[in-house]
């Protein structure tokens with residue numbers, strides 16, 4: 001944990017344009033659809049199909065795929081339980097920002113441990129974290 005995260009001088013900054021304004025503009029509510037499942041179970045395929053379907057209905061959606069994020073934001077992480085937890089925590093935080101921005105964020109990660117998925121659920125508003133289990 002960095003020293004900045006522990007600073008007593010960090011305060012949440014509100015902007016005049018808020019979540020409700022963005023919802024009105026986009027005519028949709030932001031949320032997170034979290035797809036979990038083993039490697040090869042069809043997560044990415046499902047995420048892309050859902051993204052395509054939402055797009056065709058005029059809804060703004062964005063896919064966060066574990067494979068893609070591990071090439072950038074999470075390229076310092078491996079596959080130990082600790083690294084997977086950190087991977088999922090970071091994606092959860094990004095997904096939270098996307099949902100706050102008003103997007104339907106589709107996260108596709110193995111996310112094998114319930115406690116890590118529950119941590120992501122806990123940082124989002126009620127009913128805005130939808131968990132989908134992919135199994136082949």
Ligand SMILES: Nc1ncnc2c1ncn2[C@@H]1O[C@H](COP(=O)(O)OS(=O)(=O)O)[C@@H](OP(=O)(O)O)[C@H]1O
Pocket residue numbers: 038039040043044066067070079083084085087088108109110111112
């Ligand atoms: N143990 C191990 N070793 C090497 N590579 C692995 C391992 N586990 C996963 N993968 C590959 O990484 C892809 C992304 O994994 P995730 O970020 O979704 O995993 S996790 O949520 O952090 O558990 C994952 O993508 P998918 O196959 O699409 O699930 C795999 O290609």
Ligand SMILES: Nc1ncnc2c1ncn2[C@@H]1O[C@H](COP(=O)(O)OP(=O)(O)O)[C@@H](O)[C@H]1O
Pocket residue numbers: 037038039040041042043044045046134
């Ligand atoms: N519903 C399905 N029926 C049959 N094959 C599928 C289905 N969904 C995905 N696949 C195939 O299974 C393989 C793994 O799918 P993928 O979406 O990459 O899984 P994951 O992201 O969980 O690793 C791919 O070859 C894909 O084409």
